[in-house]
Each structure stands twice: as structure tokens, then as C-alpha cells.
Amino acid sequence: MPDPIITKKYHFCASHKYGNPYWSEEKNREVFDKDYNTHGHNYILEVSVRGPIDPESGWLVDLQKLNNIVRSKVVDVMDHSQIELDIEWFKGKQPSSENILVWAWEEIAPNIEQGILHRLRLVETHSIHTDYYGPG
Amino acid sequence: MPDPIITKKYHFCASHKYGNPYWSEEKNREVFDKDYNTHGHNYILEVSVRGPIDPESGWLVDLQKLNNIVRSKVVDVMDHSQIELDIEWFKGKQPSSENILVWAWEEIAPNIEQGILHRLRLVETHSIHTDYYGPG
Amino acid sequence: MPDPIITKKYHFCASHKYGNPYWSEEKNREVFDKDYNTHGHNYILEVSVRGPIDPESGWLVDLQKLNNIVRSKVVDVMDHSQIELDIEWFKGKQPSSENILVWAWEEIAPNIEQGILHRLRLVETHSIHTDYYGPG
Amino acid sequence: MPDPIITKKYHFCASHKYGNPYWSEEKNREVFDKDYNTHGHNYILEVSVRGPIDPESGWLVDLQKLNNIVRSKVVDVMDHSQIELDIEWFKGKQPSSENILVWAWEEIAPNIEQGILHRLRLVETHSIHTDYYGPG
Amino acid sequence: MPDPIITKKYHFCASHKYGNPYWSEEKNREVFDKDYNTHGHNYILEVSVRGPIDPESGWLVDLQKLNNIVRSKVVDVMDHSQIELDIEWFKGKQPSSENILVWAWEEIAPNIEQGILHRLRLVETHSIHTDYYGPG
């Protein structure tokens, strides 16, 4: 029987500033436009885990354990940070939703013991979100 | 041409209480925590049907017919119930979102005559939802 | 200068069952309909505080202090309860949104030290909410 | 490495009226019911693009370029239109969400130069949306 | 004790077209812009009633009775209509949210027997809504 997928949402606020040090001011402004300024977002991270139902608990994953992983590895690190300055992984990378998802996958996936990480979604604004299904 | 998928949302309110009769009070409280108390939710059930577009109506499914199935088989049964006490199927099972989806699939899927049931999503709280694509 | 009003939202899940012991089964069923069954909701409580801006912090109230009051006095008491059975105040009263607001006002208002409680809103379902401005 | 998928939401308002000229008034009213009247919706179109992350920008697609395509080809055409009267493609077809998605895919997919169009979702009301993954 | 206020949301879809017959085409297009075309919306009508709590039911108003009034007098009339063509009251008036609220107030307020109509809110799009507290 194919397994159900449970999704839990987490919130954090962070600031970021795009900028490619190998580009001129003009090119940075042309490509990144207002994202070349420091600004910020209320991010929503949706973590989806897939797995068989444990018949004793009725659950596919214990959400308290999932909360502990996601909060300690991702939410508490990201929350109230300036991403590209405060988190080592982002040195030399742009603080985009796409890159945040690659980083968050590396932080969360190996730590899940019940079920497997199925998808991460990062909601950046009311009209933009990005999905990532892992490195395959 | 791959078929489009239409999704319709339904609402119901219900109460439930987790508890495994083969476990001690301590283990029930440890695993289920506050879910070992009777409590309740405003559930949202999202029903997705996939199928070819009928060229005469422009629709892949007649939503009035879908409403009739989902309301009579699932929503009217669940609404204002205490799930594990009032619905026979849940005797000896936990009233989790995962199990509600397995039950709802059995109730809805065989009754759809136009298109096929693609996915059920159950939104349990503002931050938790579960998806199920059927027993395969 | 009239004071701004800040609003913070809190979530809890609870079950309840309406029923007037002085009424017949028929009248209870006629008036309360499906609410005469145990069922439940994901409630959202919105707490609004009004007051002058503290020029040193820029805030009208310290939200950590407000969180402590609202969580200890209301959210932790309500969450995962069956309201009319578990909370003494509701003995002999219906567990309606209207009554929950009267109770919550008594619990929160006297404990706020910065600003004053302006309004409580209780969202009971996706289409129903109730506001209360206190006993005047 | 599998590619992330970014989704951007767009809004437009339009009116439409269903009706099959080969059917009797009775059959039109029976099948389409109130949809046989002119009425309208606030539509939300969600456009999802999949592709590898550009290491220089951190993005899989430049959203300004995507906005230009979607607005000029779909949103500005649909907005404040009566769909089946004003847009040539819908002559002889029903102005259903299913058909709007087939039309919008033809308008958007060939114009995307970075990444590929992964999915279109059209939200028609607060409880109905339709997904389309293209003609395959 | 000041009375609580309960709010119930209702949905309807309708189309409308602005246009002042005493104005030139140019002025109509200048003032109404794209609203001079037939288009439509998913409206949400929020009906707020204020009143004392009935100690026997715990409610300030019986929502089933309120539903009957609002649906028969407003929602069923508006739903799937072209407002300025189908509803007599709007002959010679613009089908704006402001005018819809004046009309809806006249339809609902005199029919409420328990409590009094406190406010009507009409949500026209995801970013626009209008409130009306009655003719005073």
C-alpha cells in the first residue's frame, strides 16, 4: 500500500541581500534589482515526510520528534538571521529560496529516523513558493 | 494528453481521543501526550479527481455528483462525531489523519463514475495536513 | 494621540458538547441539532491590547509578557480539553464562543500591566468568529 | 540533482457563461444549472517552473521575465473579460477551468526560455481548483 | 455588560459591469477603466450580529435562523447573477460594493429578530473589502 505523506509548517523571519562579487555594480543592480538591498521575509517552511502507518500509534511519524529536528537544525538557525552573513554554508552562494532548500534538505533528511523526507516547500512571499524533492 | 486534476474542499468538525488499550497509562501519555485527551478539530478534506475533459460540458467531473458522494459517504458521517466511538471502522484503530484517509478512500473511490480518485488531503490544523494517493 | 492596538493570535484545539439539562431530549436536539454531539474545533484566539507607544522600545506592549499571560491562563487550559467537562467555570453554562470569551476576558484582563485589553476575538470555524469588548 | 520548482501566483477577474448550443434549454439548465447564467470569479493562476539553479544568481528562473510572459499572454487577456465572448480560442468551447488551463499552457509554455513549465493551477473559488501538467 | 458580536461568512459569485449612461464612452472608460467591461468576482459577505447572550442556549443568535435570512434575501439572489441587469434595485445605480452593502442591509436588517445587525463586510477581491454599519 503506497504510503501517506504528512506535512508540517514552520515559520521563521530572516533578512537577506543578493549580490555577486564577480559582477559590476551595474550588473548586480540589473539582475537583482531591489533584491540587491538588504530586505527580509516571513518564511514558511513546509516539511513533508512519507512512510507507512505505525499500527500502534496510527501515525507515520511522531511530530514531536520531527519538530525537534526541524527546529534545532533549520528554524532556530534561520530565525532572525541575515542569511548570507550569519550561516557559513551561504558564503559564496546567493541566499535564494532555491539554495535555502538545498541547505535545509542536507540538515533535515539524514536525521529523520521514521519515514523519509519527501519534499520541502519554502514560501517566501504571499505569491512565491519553491519546492524541492532532494538531490535524487 | 495527460488529464487535468480538479480538487474540491469540504469541511467537517469532529472530536477524537487517541489511546492504545494494550499500553499502560504511562505509555499512552508518553506517546500521545495531550492527544490522549478528548479534543477536536475543524477538518478540511480536499478531494482530487483526475480525468479527460468532456468536450460537451468542458468539465472532467460533474461537481454536483462528486458533492453527493463525498457528503453522504464521508462528510455527513464525520461531522460532529467522536470518530473512534461513533464510526465502526475505527474500532481498534487510532483516529489519526492517516487512518481517516484510508477509510475515506474506501468510501469515495469505488463510487466515482467519471474520472478516478487521484488524491485525498486532510487538513487537521493550520500547520498539519496529510496526503494519500490510495492503496495502489 | 489615540493609541495603537496590537493583536496577537493564539491557537488551541478543544472539544465540546452543548446540552441543557432542564430541557427534554427533543428540545435539546431541536435547538442544538448536531451540536448536541461531542465534536471539536481548532480555535484561534486573537488578543488585542491598546496603549501608548513606549518611546524606548517602540512597543505598546512586550509580546513575551502577553504570551506568558495568555498561554498560562487560557491557551494551556483550553488546549486538548473537553470544555464543559474539564473547566470548572463552564459547569452549568453552555461551551459557546460567547461564553468562552467572557471567561477568557476574566482570565486575561486583570493580568495585563502595560496597556489595556481592548478586544478578544474567537475564531471557531472557517466561517464563524465572535468578538467581545469586555463587560464595560 | 533533481531540480527545484518555483511557483508564482497571479490574479485576474473575469466573467463567463456556460451553454452548449447543440442542447435544449432544458438540458443546458439541467447540466449547467446556475452556471448557465453569466457570473464571475476572482481567479488565481499559479505558474510552476522547474529547472536547475543558476549558480551565479541562485535562481532557477528570473521572475521578472516570467511575469512579463504570464501577464502579457494570459493575465492581461483574461482580466476583466467575458471569457467565451472575448477570447477567440473559446469559441465553440466551454469557459471551464479545465479549458482555461489548456489555453494558458499553449500561451505560456513555448515562451519560457529558462527552465520548463511544470504545472499550471487555476483557483476558481475558495473551494475549487484545477491542476494541469501539460499535453505530455 | 456590552454585548458580544458574532460574524458569519457567506460566499457568492456574480458578474457586473460599471457604466454611467449620462457619460460619454470616453468618460466611462476614463473613470471605470476595465470595470467598464463585464467581469466578475467571488464575493464573501460577512454578516455581524450584536446582542446579549441567551443564558439557556449560550448563543446570542441562532445561526440557522440567520442563515435562512441571509441566504434567501441576499446570497440566493446575488449568486450567479449579473447584478445590474438581474436585480431591480440596481437599475440606475452602479453595481459597486458600496451599493451592494446598502441593498443587503435593507434586505437583512429588518428580518433579524434576535440581536441587531451590527456590520456588513463585502470582500470583493483578495485585496479589497468594504464595511457598512447601516444608515444610522
Next chain:
Amino acid sequence: MPDPIITKKYHFCASHKYGNPYWSEEKNREVFDKDYNTHGHNYILEVSVRGPIDPESGWLVDLQKLNNIVRSKVVDVMDHSQIELDIEWFKGKQPSSENILVWAWEEIAPNIEQGILHRLRLVETHSIHTDYYGPG
């Protein structure tokens, strides 16, 4: 006849950092906690205007004119800024929602020519918003 009130929502993203230069590091950290770091939000500004209905247009305010005022005076200034560094008014003040509303009122209220500014609401996160009715 009391006047209706129309509300329009606007979005902007910004970063900010709290900090009182007359306080020690310890006190800044104690009072502002994680807000003493640079972080950011997706803000929603709701602008409410109250006034009589113009019988010729059916509107109480021309939203295109309102949009021009709010965007040029507030949204374009705030969007993608670091508030306390980039906007002169905030020198020596905390970049709180309370203060943003006082500033925005001064920018918007004197420029509205049809109707009067009734309320500003600033939504800072999914669970916090602040209202301001002006300096009275």
C-alpha cells in the same frame, strides 16, 4: 447616512533591527531578544478610507488615486529597505509596527482628497498585526 469604509491591501518586504543606543548590550538583548538582530518581514499594509458614496461612480474613493498615493509615499519607500537605516524619520526611533504606522499616517492622510483616512493596519507576521486610527 453613516459612510461605508473601503480597505485596500498593499505588500512590501523590508528588514529591520531594534536597538537602543542608550542601553547596554545586555539590556538591548534582554528587551529586544532576537529582534536585536537584523531580520525582516513580508508586511501587509491595509489602508481604510471612509466617505459618502459618489452617486455617479458608485464609489467612495477612486482606488487608482489611492494606489498612487500609498505606493509613492509608503510602499515604494519601505519596499526592500532596511527601515531604521534607509528612512530618515526612523533615526532615533525603533522600527516597530507602532512607529511605522505613525509615519505612514503622516505620509498618507494629508494626501487623500476624497473621503478621509479611517484606519491603517500593518500585518507584520502571520500572528501579529497593529491598528492605528491616527493622532485624533
